[in-house]
Amino acid sequence: MGKEGRSRVRTVCPYCAVGCHVDLLVEEGRAVGLDYATDSPVNGGNLCAKGNAVLDLLDHPDRLRTPLRRTASGWEAVGWDEALDWAAERIGTIRDRHGPDALGFLSSAKCTNEENYLLQKLARLLGSNNVDHCARLCHASTLTGLAPVLGMGAATNPLHDLAQARCLFLVGSNPAENHPVAFQWVREAKDKGAVVIVADPRKTPTAWIADLHLPVRPGTDIALLHAMLHVILREGLEDKAFIRSRTTGFERTVRAVRDTAPEWAQSVTGVPAGDILRAARLFARTRPGALIYCMGITQHHNGTQAVRACANLALATGNVGRPGSGLIPVRGQDNVQGACDMGALSALLPGYRPVADPQARAAMEALWGCPPGTIPDRPGLTVTEMEAEAGRTLRALVAMGENPAVTSPAGGRVAEGLERLDFFLAIDLFLTESARSAHLVLPAAAWAEKSGSKTSADRRVQWSPRAVLPPGDARPDAWIITRLARRLGLGAHFPCESPEDVLREINRAVPAYGGITPERIREAPGGIHWPCPRQDHPGTPVLFEKTFATADGRARFFPVSFDPPPESPDADYPLCLTTGRVTAHYNSGSMTRRTPALLELSPELFVEVHPEDAARLGFSEGSRVRVVTRRGAVEASAYLSSAVARGVVFAPFHFPGTNRLTLDVVDPEARIPAFKAAACRLEPL
Amino acid sequence: MEPFLFVDFSRCIACQACWAACRREHGGVSRLHLLCFQEAAVPLACRQCRKAPCAGFCPEGALVQEEGRGVKFLEERCTHCGLCAAACPFGVLEIVPGPVPDLSRCDLCRRRWEEGLMPVCVLTCPTRALSLDAGGAVGRRRRAQPAAFPVS
């Protein structure tokens, strides 16, 4: 911009995982405006409603500006030295008294790769694998589901590749509302004549453009996917050459779907058998086809199995490893992919190497310069397990940018657990619902107030530079973790002074990031897609073009069995409660519920109910209703819409309350909670 | 060439990006309205009518037809009487309440136009539901509507 003293800094949006560029207009260290990055190869300047409102997060009056210590008489502002000394003393004492497994660390998909890497490193150098983050609540099933199938659990194709698809099958995914900028490629594909099939209990804006909408009953996706595979095999529509040359284990999967005819699936899913037949034929015959799935698949008691059912369908039709095809789990947060890559997971070291693997531990210990045996060989506690153990075996918790009191199932119990801790340290932008239970709250810098790399849903690693100064005394999380580590006597292992230094260490720790150096990524206008093992490697937008990442290079079919959700509607709780997002809000709402524009769009908790159900229960549009499940009850406004199927109630999870209702059953492999299907009843007030 | 905000609502996904962009650009009040229906959404903003009832009803001549730029608002002439809002056939010219009621109407981001920039709603829309139709057939047809057809 020509204006005197004004600079334009390109940052990566802090909301969802599309990785959009947002240009900030900066004067004297303060953002004075926002402009559209029209020359960006990522988003071409487009932003969603949240992206447009992003400046409200900087200098927000609610931002934490100084460390706060909880006292009997309320919050007391303290200096950084005092705060960090006290935190280190408490963590050190609890570790000495109860052992390292009494410590827990919640890392964050809202923080940079460098910060996630540092926090998991701190946890492990303290002798604990109790480090995990919110991917546990959204796409943990993608990791556990796809890792043995494809060799890694990440989107196989870049999001813009969707425009090349001739068939798009979206299952439990609503990008029109949740990733509007990515929806442009769905729209573009449709403009070019692609077939769009959407399976969702609600007729979402994504389904508006669908050629076929399959209103599947929550929690029965596997039955639908199985029936489709059944049809494809029965009619010989599978890609036999691909199955023969690129996969193993097909026969067992064939047996698993022998009896899953569309007529059976109709009784389970509620989708007419004829539509299942049509969907199967369309998906199998129209290639290349992309299968996009999201939390409607992953957030179930059988999330891992549902992910594999998606993979079976994509593999059987040869839709992996080609442009315009692929398995696309659309990640929700700006760096949830990166936080997983960095090993902020209780069972995985940086680069997805299992903690149980002695060689992997030895390699990491050698890199970190710590004695052999420092990293424990057993997986640590997951997010939900840490919450359950809080105040029991877990005595101290460090939560960086996480708000479990709102995001975790059975939220009431989580809040009680946080209160029982001997020491709870929260690092955040705002005094969130969870941070109110903390003993010490440290003010963190927001996205544009710090530099670092972030990895979007399609493995695109981008650098987001510091554009403005943090408010008050807020500091980047990396600064906080490093200072805390040094006070805990780990200074020798935390020599890095800048995010660039940390990324250089990541280059050595994570093979897929080997060539993604700070120098390269700062100059790459559209970032670099991992795997990028060497400096001279161009990155890998499309995975598995020649070989899969499994030991024998072949993808593996896994037979999947369908079992109905653990809680089905009954006489006492006759409706099915499912949860999801609205376009104006983001996850726990700690950012968007503080943004006036977004609050104006969606001010409060509502439940979407079919008009016939409402009429039967005797309430109308806008009425207050009580939503009751076996876990708890909350009040909400009723929003009547035939977009939601009869018998289904939809509630957004951005407001405190929704997750007091959800089911606290977890998938046995992924440990992801079954947020998407619970039995409920509605009581008019 | 006359610019006209062309809305292809068959592409609209109700994502509210245009609304949020407009609200931000214009000091907290969006001049663009997004109407959501079952299975469709319609963004509505000033049509820049060629025979504009708002301009015809304004007692001060503060809204005038400007060749090449649609309806222009001359702020120095405005008395904030609010008659224009009563005259707008599409309800997209509104009076924002306050001690001095303010006029809210899409001016195709005139301030940006003077810097050579596109309207924010057009730039932000992910599905190209909004575009500038400069002198195109759609614009001519749509702009003729208020005078040509009654609204039912």
Next chain:
Amino acid sequence: MTVPELHQQIHVDPDRCLGCFACASACPEQRITWDDREGNRRFRAPAVCAGDCTRCRDACPADAVRLEPMGETAGRSWEPLSWSLPLARCRRCREPFTTQKILALLSRTLEATVGLSAGEADWPSCCPACRRDLESRRLLDAARWNR
């Protein structure tokens, strides 16, 4: 009671007043106020103004405001001015949205300004929100016809 020379008495002709916001918006002291209640838009203004400007008079599109310089105070009314105009209700949602007089004036002038006879335009009797709703439904219907 002594009164500075610059005081002027405000006269408003309720028969001429349209019920718009011009005078209220113009007053630099915000002495002229209005509220919509019980089907009427009620205005209040002081009988005597201490200011030396004529903005309210100049802004009025209906020449309803007259300002009279005050010399003699004896026998003058100090009672604040108050006048009301009936509001028009939206024919769809029944919410009041402007005054009946403004709507009547609009209907009379549409023919001259944009060439629409009163019978051709039925939107003036709707509030802005309903006009938006009607328009978008009309556009959706037209799109379905074209498909």
